[in-house]
Amino acid sequence: MPENTQEGFIDQQKVLDNEEYSIKNTQSIIQKAVDWFRARSMFVLAYGTGCGAIEMPPIFTSRYDIERLGVVGVATPRQADILIVSGYCSYKTLKRVIRSYEQMNEPKYVIGLGSCTINGGMYWDSYNTIKKLDEYLPVDMYINGCMPRPEALIEGFVKLQDNIRNAKSEAGYIQYRENNAFYRANQEKIFGKNTTPTFEENFAGMNQ
Amino acid sequence: MIEFLKKHYEIVEKAPRLYKLQIESDKLVEILSSVSINSNFITLSQIACTDWIEDEVFALNYILTTKERDKNLMVEVRISRVHCSLPTLLNLYPQAQVMERDLHEMYGINFRGNDTLYDFALENWNEIPPLRREFDTLAYVNEHFDFRIGREDNKDVKAEVKRRKAQAKESKDGK
Amino acid sequence: MENNDNRLIKIYxxxxxxxxxxxxxxELDLLGETIKGARTHVGYLHRGFEKLIERRTxxxxxxxxxxICVPEPDPNEENFARAVEGLAGIEISQRAKYIRVMVLEMARLAAQMLWMGGQSGSIGxxxxxxxxxxDRDLILDLFEELTGGRVYHMYIYPGGVRRELPNGFLEKLAQLLDYLEGRLLAYDSIFFENSTFKKRAIGVGVVNRDEALKNGYVGQVLRGCGIERDVRRDNPYLVYDKLDFEIPTYEGCDVYSRALVRRGEMVESIKILRQVIAQMPSEGAIMQKLPKHRKFKLPKEDIYVATESARGEFGYYMAGDGSEFIRRMQVKGPSLIHGFTLLENLLVDEELSNVALIMNSLGICPPEMER
Structure with missing residues (x-):
């Protein structure tokens, strides 16, 4: 690249102005590396809340083999990065889902699987299932379909990896932390007195 | 064995190998005990309840199955919807416990003698039992949830159908 | 030191x-590793199907x-279709009956394959x-070709079945059956004859044979106790009375016997499917002429139908009321009695590590308990 000419200078300027190399982003290079690693190792807690659980065995076994993307199933919330809410949530389940989600360590992401997590799906007029999951938990990725095919699931995972790697949108757990009052209010609206305890309440219980 | 029962009770054959018997609710335990001793209809497959709100009754069908599992007998009792109460069959069939628990929650029927009628599927439910006909699930949903924009279900589609038909006719006439 | 030997610990x-x-x-009460009490809790999957069906044509x-049942939806469709046909007085064609048998047996094979994964996973x-x-996915591929759906098929409709068989479908099915029959031998060596599985399964989860019939147990629980009961033969529907098949039974009453019963059923399913391929009429309507959508009304009658699913008898009670809506449809799946009456008693005095093993061997499927 000729540096001493006008064109060369402009080219250099373009490189510096490019967001990826700009000085204001240099602090986040470590962050970028971390995000890249994060995207390549997703530990999944597949909570079988509904029908979607039946497509979990195929994608975790030899035919679709999602492990090649770095996605591995784990048993407990405390080890997991991703919570899959696989299908409709009844009241009783939603309460357990929220508890599982709150036990997970940050960073954490939620995948809503199936039409029924988006808008009620088949059970839009059922008295016992919730209609919009994102009112109660911050959903990072919805995968629609009833039920979604394994290919759709893999596509969803790849998209989520993209989002994590490029930090395209603000991650759900930050929203959950910052807008906690909104989520709590929605949870209290359907659970009433039986809402899961807040962090402070839990903590107060431990001190006694 | 069905011939023996036919001698004593008015049994109707509804379909091949499916029979029906209608009895009074106060004779329920007596008749079911005698059926289970005197015939081979020894096991209870299901207790099915139907809400006939226009007749003000619940119709409960106790579906009995033979030891050979080849014939089914539906024993129907009708009870009032208001003071709905029936004796439990726990002593005859242990599996009746969970079925009665289910019906207690879904219809509010009290089974006398069954002391395990606590929550089955619902948690902290304060409305009327959901499977009663007067419980309107759509009204309940509209009251407790709001739908995402773009999902305006249960609209009257007739107007739209009429409009489309007229449109199709117009385009046909135009040609 | 404080003596904690008799303290019960409650875990979920x-x-x-x-x-x-x-x-x-x-909900388990534990004394050390031993279970002293067990209670089943359901309701996490309650959607109110029976309420929703009251509002639908x-x-x-x-x-x-x-x-209603996710691992094996077809017996539900068959039950629903047969109940509506029984109430409305519709007789379906011979060809439709054979196609239905084919779908049901394929679904049974697929469900047993999935069960095998669960049962083996429960012991590592x-x-x-x-x-x-x-291998189950290969069956689902055929389902997809036939019905358009992988898991939910929505294929068996009152009056027959919804689509004609694709070209060359039966040949593909015959090829797949040959493949699966060969695979069964591989499963023998890795699973059914596996000494780990034998050590964990023999003598565990023993069902009391005397109360099995009286308490209404169905499916593999009965056949694993040596009691030969199968809705397909005792109360035959469709064309099962024209097909030649055996009912495998084993005497052990334990987890291992139930596994071997399922192994035998897979062989019988393959046998039935081969007969269906040979006997299926090549001509004939697959769908009867039905009334129009809003005029499809059921009389004020009631009926009970039962189908043998991969886990035992699946029963539907249905009542019509003269309108286009179904007044009442009540589902009784095999898990209802197995999950409460049987499982709560079976787990007492077992080890904690055997819970998953026993639950898988009974084939407990919660969506059909609470609908």
Whole structure:
């Protein structure tokens, strides 16, 4: 690249102005590396809340083999990065889902699987299932379909990896932390007195 | 064995190998005990309840199955919807416990003698039992949830159908 | 030191637990590793199907019926279709009957394959699941070709079946059957004859044979006790009375016997499917002429129908009321009695590590308990 000419200078300027190399982003290079690693190792807690659980065995076994993307199933919330809410949530389940989600360590992401997590799906007029999951938990990725095919699931995972790697949108757990009052209010609206305890309440219980 | 029962009770054959018997609710335990001793209809497959709100009754069908599992007998009792109460069959069939628990929650029927009628599927439910006909699930949903924009279900589609038909006719006439 | 020997610890096995067969929970009282009391909790999957069906016409109800049991939706469709046909007085063609038998047996094979993955996973044999879920997918591929759906087929409709067989479907099915029959030998060596599985399964989860018939147990629980009961033969529907098949039984009453019964059933399913391929009439309507959507009304009658699913008898009670809506449809799946009356007693005095093993061998499926 000729540096001493006008064109060369402009080219250099373009490189510096490019967001990826700009000085204001240099602090986040470590962050970028971390995000890249994060995207390549997703530990999944597949909570079988509904029908979607039946497509979990195929994608975790030899035919679709999602492990090649770095996605591995784990048993407990405390080890997991991703919570899959696989299908409709009844009241009783939603309460357990929220508890599982709150036990997970940050960073954490939620995948809503199936039409029924988006808008009620088949059970839009059922008295016992919730209609919009994102009112109660911050959903990072919805995968629609009833039920979604394994290919759709893999596509969803790849998209989520993209989002994590490029930090395209603000991650759900930050929203959950910052807008906690909104989520709590929605949870209290359907659970009433039986809402899961807040962090402070839990903590107060431990001190006694 | 069905011939023996036919001698004593008015049994109707509804379909091949499916029979029906209608009895009074106060004779329920007596008749079911005698059926289970005197015939081979020894096991209870299901207790099915139907809400006939226009007749003000619940119709409960106790579906009995033979030891050979080849014939089914539906024993129907009708009870009032208001003071709905029936004796439990726990002593005859242990599996009746969970079925009665289910019906207690879904219809509010009290089974006398069954002391395990606590929550089955619902948690902290304060409305009327959901499977009663007067419980309107759509009204309940509209009251407790709001739908995402773009999902305006249960609209009257007739107007739209009429409009489309007229449109199709117009385009046909135009040609 | 304080003596804690007799202190009971209460733990919840589920609903979020890798060893549970679906979204349900077992409340266990533990003394050390031994279970002293068990209570089943359901309701995590309650959607109020039976309420929803009351508000839907027949074709609308048909789409949600298959969702009652996720691993094996076809017996539900068959039950629903047969109940509506019984009430409306519709007789379906011979060809439709054969196609239905074919779909039901394919679904049974697929469900047994999935069960094999779950049962082996419950004792840590991961490879079996890797193989059997793959083989199940091959059956699902055929389903997809036939019905358009992988898991939910929505194929068996009152009056017959919804689509004609694709070209060359039966040949493909015959090829797949040959492949699966060969695979069964591989499963023998890795799973059914595996000494780990034998050590864990023999003598565990022993069902009391004397009360089995009286308490209404069905399916593999009965056949694993040496009692030969099968709805397909005792109360035959469709064309099962024209087909030649055996009912495998074993005497052990334990987890291992139930596994061998399922192994035998897979062989019988393949046998039935081969007969269906040979006997199926090549001509004939697959769908009867039905009334129009809003005029499809059921009389004020009631009926009970039962189908043999992969886990035992699946029964539907249905009542019509003269309108286009179904007044009442009540589902009785095999898990209702197995999950409460049987499982709560079976777990007492077992080890904690056997809970997942026993639940899988009974084939507990919560969506059909609470609908």
């Amino acid at each position: 096995h589920g609903p979020q637990h890798p060893g549970i067969t679906g979204n349900m929970s077992m 027949i074709i609308q109800a048909f789409t949600i019926v298959c969702r 044999l991961g490879v079996v699941g890797q193989w059997s879920v793959y």
